[in-house]
Amino acid sequence: MLAYRHAFHAGNHADVLKHLVLVQVLRYMNGKDKPYRYVDTHAGAGGYSLEGRYAQKKGEYERGIALLWERDDLPEPLADYVSLVRQFNPQGALEQYPGSPAIAQMLLRPTDQMRLFELHPTEHRILDAYLGKQRGVEVRHADGFDGLKGTLPPTTRRGVVLMDPSYEGNGDYGKVIASLRDALQRFAEGVYVIWYPQVQKVEAAELPRRLEALAPKGWLHARLTVAKPDSLGFGLAGSGMFVINPPYTLHDTLAGVLPWLVEVLGQYDGANYLLDQRPA
Numbered sequence: 001m002l003a004y005r006h007a008f009h010a011g012n013h014a015d016v017l018k019h020l021v022l023v024q025v026l027r028y029m030n031g032k033d034k035p036y037r038y039v040d041t042h043a044g045a046g047g048y049s050l051e052g053r054y055a056q057k058k059g060e061y062e063r064g065i066a067l068l069w070e071r072d073d074l075p076e077p078l079a080d081y082v083s084l085v086r087q088f089n090p091q092g093a094l095e096q097y098p099g100s101p102a103i104a105q106m107l108l109r110p111t112d113q114m115r116l117f118e119l120h121p122t123e124h125r126i127l128d129a130y131l132g133k134q135r136g137v138e139v140r141h142a143d144g145f146d147g148l149k150g151t152l153p154p155t156t157r158r159g160v161v162l163m164d165p166s167y168e169g170n171g172d173y174g175k176v177i178a179s180l181r182d183a184l185q186r187f188a189e190g191v192y193v194i195w196y197p198q199v200q201k202v203e204a205a206e207l208p209r210r211l212e213a214l215a216p217k218g219w220l221h222a223r224l225t226v227a228k229p230d231s232l233g234f235g236l237a238g239s240g241m242f243v244i245n246p247p248y249t250l251h252d253t254l255a256g257v258l259p260w261l262v263e264v265l266g267q268y269d270g271a272n273y274l275l276d277q278r279p280a
């Protein structure tokens with residue numbers, strides 16, 4: 001059963017990190033004329049109301065995107081990301097938050113392609129209504145772990161895969177590894193961007209090390225820790241982004257931004273970041 005709805009979490013600190021990195025990766029891809037394919041294995045609804053009852057229930061975006069929205073001193077990569085969120089809010093106020101497909105839609109060129117997977121029937125219906133008829137876009141009501149193999153290698157031999165599961169059960173951790181292992185055999189040169197939650201679970205703690213082992217040609221790992229888990233060890237302390245075959249510029253870009261994000265999004269004195277890489 002799929003209980004997870006991203007609308008509860010849209011625009012939170014994890015989305016800020018995830019979408020900051022996604023924007024940087026897609027901007028880098030846009031640096032060459034040759035078209036590429038963007039694959040989103042867990043696409044969500046595409047965009048979210050921040051005024052709806054889901055987002056309002058916990059107000060997670062108030063400790064995420066809302067803390068960046070009014071700032072006039074954003075470092076350049078964050079200003080770039082926030083400018084896309086502004087583009088998604090043409091009325092001027094922060095009322096909606098773009099999901100990863102919307103961010104990709106704003107950045108991809110007419111010759112690039114999008115393959116979006118979403119399993120939840122309601123999220124899929126919203127996503128399909130939003131992007132399903134756009135040129136170059138295919139929206140599939142299917143399992144993204146399984147469906148990924150059919151999208152690789154892209155005909156143009158350039159591609160970015162975002163893998164952003166909900167990790168509802170522990171099964172997703174193993175599926176991330178298995179589907180990426182297969183994907184890398186089909187398309188070793190692809191850029192693979194994986195989000196994971198910083199929660200008190202062995203599977204989550206081990207995931208980066210398991211991903212490193214899959215990526216002989218180079219990887220980058222960024223983690224932003226903003227909160228303490230509660231007394232029972234529950235709660236999202238932060239999140240990580242693991243990038244296989246990262247743009248060579250990504251490490252320096254994030255090195256200039258993550259300390260700033262710790263200051264602005266940190267919810268306790270122990271807030272911190274990690275940035276590590278093994279270059280190609």
Ligand code: SAM
Pocket residue numbers: 002004005006018040041042043044045046098099100101117118119120123142143144145164165166
């Ligand atoms: N990537 C989105 C973004 O950044 O805006 C958010 C995605 S949300 C974290 C995860 C989504 O994956 C949920 O909408 C959930 O319904 C969907 N989902 C869960 N299991 C899936 C699977 N096996 N294949 C495709 N979608 C799945």
